[in-house]
Amino acid sequence: MTQPPLPMDVPQAKRAANTTTFVDNMRLPVHRWFRYSAGFSAQWAGTVIEESEAKHVLDPFGGSGTTVIAAETVGATGVGVDVHPFVTRIAKAKLAWRADPDVLIKRAHEVRLEAGKAGPVTEPASPLIAKCFPDREALLDLLRVRDAIERLRVGDEYDELLWLALVSIIRACSPAGTAQWQYVLPNKTKSRVAEPLSAFEARVELFAQDMWAMGSRRSAPEGQIMEADARTLEGVPDGWADLIVTSPPYANNFDYADATRLEQSFLGEIVGWGDLKPLRKKLMKSATQHMGGWDPAEALDSPLLEPIRKELLAVFAELAKIRSTKGGKKTYDLMVAGYFLDSAQIWHALRRASAPGVKVCYVVGDSAPYGVHVPVERWLGELALSAGFNEWRFEKVRDRNTKWKNRKHDHPLQEGRLWIEG
Ligand SMILES: C[S@@+](CC[C@H](N)C(=O)[O-])C[C@H]1O[C@@H](n2cnc3c(N)ncnc32)[C@H](O)[C@@H]1O
Structure with missing residues (x-):
């Protein structure tokens, strides 16, 4: 069996260019167990x-666990926090890479035998699943694996690894396409569709291969993933972090609640669109779908936003004005106000959870809803200072799309690293 490359094997130049993307992680042991498009580079x-x-490395938007696993591979202790329960479960399962690969293979074999037994299968009620799996036999095979894993569950880490092996093949087994940002596209088809039972087996083999490859790192400090809100960081002790490496949601209307809709619909955790609502309420406000029923006065009157209030009010008013000319649906004005109120709260929580002299690296991009430029990195820098950090600077990594919702604007967008110290 060929060994997968270990971190640091990708050339330096390519590493720098891909800092802000998950692409190279698909070559790395453990990181590649689930493709989370929102993730950043583990090598970086x-x-x-x-x-x-x-x-002590903290990631307040831990996602699929990239920072925590990267910390483990270089000998530091990582804590990752994310409010999305499904994504948190994926990250926790990845942390089980220290388990015994031979046991995993044995347990997967038992699952396959159990899945082969005849018996009734309950199909998910979600219409999305019926749409994404026109081949009912393929769907039933996947569901039999789901049920076998549940029937054989004993409450240990192998259960979670088997769960992840299943969750990570659901897209590959459907002909439905996936958009760049992981939204499922039931009306677009892809050319190669995997066969469920062999895909499951191949997945477990890949996991086992990576667990062997990582064997020499078993004694590294163990990281931790918590399901919690970055605005409070409950569970992270005061003054704990001496480094923060993270990438928050951007103010770009991406709805994290929707990122794993196919997988959660398959597992029966959600049925329709409305079931995403409770999670949307918990997420940091970064998409218009997160704004239902929210009163912007909470932000506009908040003393936390004092350092940027004048500029924020001008952007808010301009977005509200454009909205009123467009039927009123896209509440980018509320989104921007909510985004910065949440960000201010997050800086205060990070200040509490970090040691004096902490270094912070925030991978972030700016934004231009309706073509109105929002200087995200500068406002975030100013809010960080007001929460008690000492200095900030922005290092651009690349230019981004200069179009936003098909409206061209003059200010080129950028993505990069906001470095903060304090
Ligand atoms: C850009 S992604 C981070 C991905 C991560 N760097 C990785 O490599 O997987 C942002 C993450 O923030 C999470 N998030 C959104 N609102 C949050 C909140 N209030 N508290 C904690 N995490 C939140 C989302 O669920 C998403 O996983």
């Missing part, structure tokens, strides 16, 4: 951690 995170010589 590992380099930042190593160079800073940090012992």
Whole structure:
């Protein structure tokens, strides 16, 4: 069996260019167990951690666990926090890479035998699943694996690894397409569709291969993933972090609640669109779908936004004006106000949870809803200072799309690293 490359094997130049994307992680052991399009580069995170010589690394938007696993591979202790329960479960399952690969293979074999037994299968009620699986036999095979994993569940880490092996093949087994940002596209088809039972087996083999490859790192400090809100960081002790490496949601209307809709619909956790509502209420406000029933006065009157209030009010008014000319649906004005109120709360929570002299690296991009430029990195920098950090600077990594919702605007968008110290 060929060994997968370990972190740091990708050339330096390529590493720098891909800092802000998940692409290279698909070559790396453990990171590649689930493709989370919102993720960033594990090699880059590992380099930042190593160079800073940090012992305690915090990621308040931990997602699929990239920072925490990168910390483990370079000998630091990582804590990742994310409010999305499904994504948190994926990250937790990845942390089980220290388990015994031979046991995993044995358990997967038992699942396959159990899945082969005849018996009734309950199909998910979600119409999305019927649409995405026109081949009912393929769907039934996947569901039999789902049920076998549940019937054989004993409450240990192998249950979670088997669950992840299943969850990570659902898209590959459907002909439905996936948009760049992981939204499922039931009306677009892809050319290669995997066969469920062999895909499950191949997935478990890949996991086992990575677990063997990572064997020499078993004694590294163990990271932790918590399901919690970055605005409070409940569970992270005061003054704990000496390095923060993270990428928050951007103010770009991406709805994280929707990112794993196919997988959650398959598992029966959600049925229709409305079931995403409770999660949307918990997420940091970064999409118009998160704004239902929210009163912007909470932000516009908040003392937390004092450092940027004048500029924010001008952007808010302009967005509200454009909205009124367009039928009123896209509440970008509310989204921007909510985004910065949440961000201000997050800086205060991070200040509490970090040690004096902490280094922060925030991978972030700016935004231009309706073509109105929002200087995200500068406003975030100013809010960080007001929460008690000492200095900030922005290092651009790349230019981004200059179009926003098909409206061209003059200010080129950028993505990069906001470095903060304090
Ligand atoms: C850009 S992604 C981070 C991805 C991560 N760097 C990785 O490599 O997987 C942002 C994450 O923030 C999470 N998030 C949104 N609102 C949050 C909140 N209030 N508290 C904590 N996490 C939140 C989303 O669920 C999403 O996983």
